[in-house]
Amino acid sequence: MSAPSLAAVASLLEQAAAELRxxxxATSTAPVGEQPPRDAWTPRxxxxxxxxxYDTVLGLIRSGQLSAQRAGRYYVVPDAEIHRYLGTKKSA
Structure with a gap:
């Protein structure tokens, strides 16, 4: 069995690189260097x-005026809840 030529190896490598790119x-949702949109925020x-x-946000959460989910001992405020509280709709 003979070894593949250098051109054949280079062609295979280029094809593999193109498939990886x-x-x-296909799986990337945000441009390189940018973060994807956030769905939840810390109280701060x-x-x-x-x-x-910050203390006002905690008070709103504790009084039920601003909904938040518990993540262990922390609160997480959904983005949609912030928009609801402000009376605005999130643009899709």
Whole structure:
């Protein structure tokens, strides 16, 4: 059995690289270097987005005016809940 030629190996490598790039492009939802859209926020991030103090966000969560999910001992505020609280709809 003879060894494959250098051109044949290079062709196979290029084909494999093209398949990997195509597979990566098919699974990627955000451009390189950008984060995908967020679905939930910490109370501190929520406070920053709403422009209100962190303690106020915690108070809204505890009073039920702002819904949040528990993640262990932490709260996570869904993005849709922030939009509901503000009275706006999230654009798709």
């Amino acid at each position: 195509a597979a990566d492009a 991030e929520t406070a920053e987005r709403l422009g209100i103090p």
